[in-house]
Amino acid sequence: MSQALVCTNNSLPIISSGSLESYIQSAKTIPVLSVEEERELGQRLKNEGDLEAARRLVLSHLRFVIHIARSYSGYGLPIGDLVQEGNIGLMKAVKRYDPDQGARLVSFAVHWIRAEIHEFVLRNWRIVKVATTKAQRKLFFNLRKNKKRLGWFSNDEVEAVASDLGVKKETVLEMESRLSGHDITFENDNDDDDSRYVAPESYLQDNATDPARQVEATDWESHNSERLQAALQGLDDRSRDILSQRWMSEQKSTLHQLADQYGISAERIRQLENNAIKKLRNALT
Numbered sequence: 593m594s595q596a597l598v599c600t601n602n603s604l605p606i607i608s609s610g611s612l613e614s615y616i617q618s619a620k621t622i623p624v625l626s627v628e629e630e631r632e633l634g635q636r637l638k639n640e641g642d643l644e645a646a647r648r649l650v651l652s653h654l655r656f657v658i659h660i661a662r663s664y665s666g667y668g669l670p671i672g673d674l675v676q677e678g679n680i681g682l683m684k685a686v687k688r689y690d691p692d693q694g695a696r697l698v699s700f701a702v703h704w705i706r707a708e709i710h711e712f713v714l715r716n717w718r719i720v721k722v723a724t725t726k727a728q729r730k731l732f733f734n735l736r737k738n739k740k741r742l743g744w745f746s747n748d749e750v751e752a753v754a755s756d757l758g759v760k761k762e763t764v765l766e767m768e769s770r771l772s773g774h775d776i777t778f779e780n781d782n783d784d785d786d787s788r789y790v791a792p793e794s795y796l797q798d799n800a801t802d803p804a805r806q807v808e809a810t811d812w813e814s815h816n817s818e819r820l821q822a823a824l825q826g827l828d829d830r831s832r833d834i835l836s837q838r839w840m841s842e843q844k845s846t847l848h849q850l851a852d853q854y855g856i857s858a859e860r861i862r863q864l865e866n867n868a869i870k871k872l873r874n875a876l877t
Contacts, residue, residue, distance in 0.1 A: 612672045619654040627696070634691030649686045649697060650679075656698055657682050660705050667713050674709055681708030816876070823875035830854065831868040838865055 625633070625648075636645040661674035685701035693700075751761060799805055824832055837845040847858040847865075854861070 612675075615675075616658055619658060622651050622654060625649070625652045630697055631691045634689055634697070637686070638690060638692075646686050649689070650683055653682055653698060653701060654679070656701070657705055660702070661709060664709055664713060669713060669716055673712065673716075677708045677712040678705045681705035684708070819876055820872070823872045826875065827868055827871060831864055831871075834861060834865050835868050835872075 630649070630652075633642075633645040633649050636642040637649065657678040658675055661671060661678045664674050665671055681704040682701050685704035686697070688704075689697050689700055824835070827835070834850055837850060845853075847861045850861045851858040
């Protein structure tokens with residue numbers, strides 16, 4: 593994101609193209625709204641859908657978004673992208689802001705701004721997303737601030753973090769392991785023949801398209817099919833028909849339907865079915 597602010601006819605800045613630094617400096621020049629001004633603009637937006645009021649509410653809080661975005665600079669992501677995501681959260685907050693609740697917009701918006709930045713960090717911090725569950729997401733953003741030293745947690749520290757954040761010890765250990773890892777390339781981009789790094793392409797194999805394995809799988813499937821047909825032929829006609837109607841037909845028959853067909857009880861049909869299945873299993877084994 594590279595944007596700056598320029599002035600309009602009513603002396604309120606608007607977004608324009610420029611460098612990130614000029615954007616940050618220009619955002620600082622936008623006057624902070626008083627309580628009365630903020631309430632008036634909020635009422636105009638809520639009751640009249642006044643987009644100009646929404647624009648002024650957003651622009652007056654850009655400096656606040658920048659301040660929050662800078663607190664996430666330790667994740668190695670561009671500050672401009674963090675600010676941009678935070679601005680999206682600010683706009684969502686302005687859309688939902690109700691001045692009648694008595695809270696200032698800055699207090700209401702902090703949740704939405706952080707939520708958008710959190711999502712961006714989780715999506716882009718690693719190639720593979722490191723936090724998917726609610727507990728893992730909570731740990732991701734709290735684990736660093738709870739670390740008292742470099743290196744791995746001691747058992748007491750793990751228990752303390754788990755207790756403070758309301759998660760299991762196993763979850764803390766798993767997230768610590770994920771955070772300590774790093775992304776690796778599948779191919780070896782190092783031209784140095786003496787490099788000790790062994791790329792995954794050197795030891796990971798895809799055997800799905802191996803012709804020998806495909807022929808073997810086809811032969812094995814054909815062999816099992818022949819054995820199954822032979823085992824079915826070894827059953828009496830009634831048992832074979834019961835299995836066919838119970839397991840091989842699209843419209844499967846119930847025990848009671850087969851009982852009416854053969855004039856015996858449903859329990860007897862179940863016994864014949866189980867005996868036939870046992871005979872097939874023994875034949876195939």
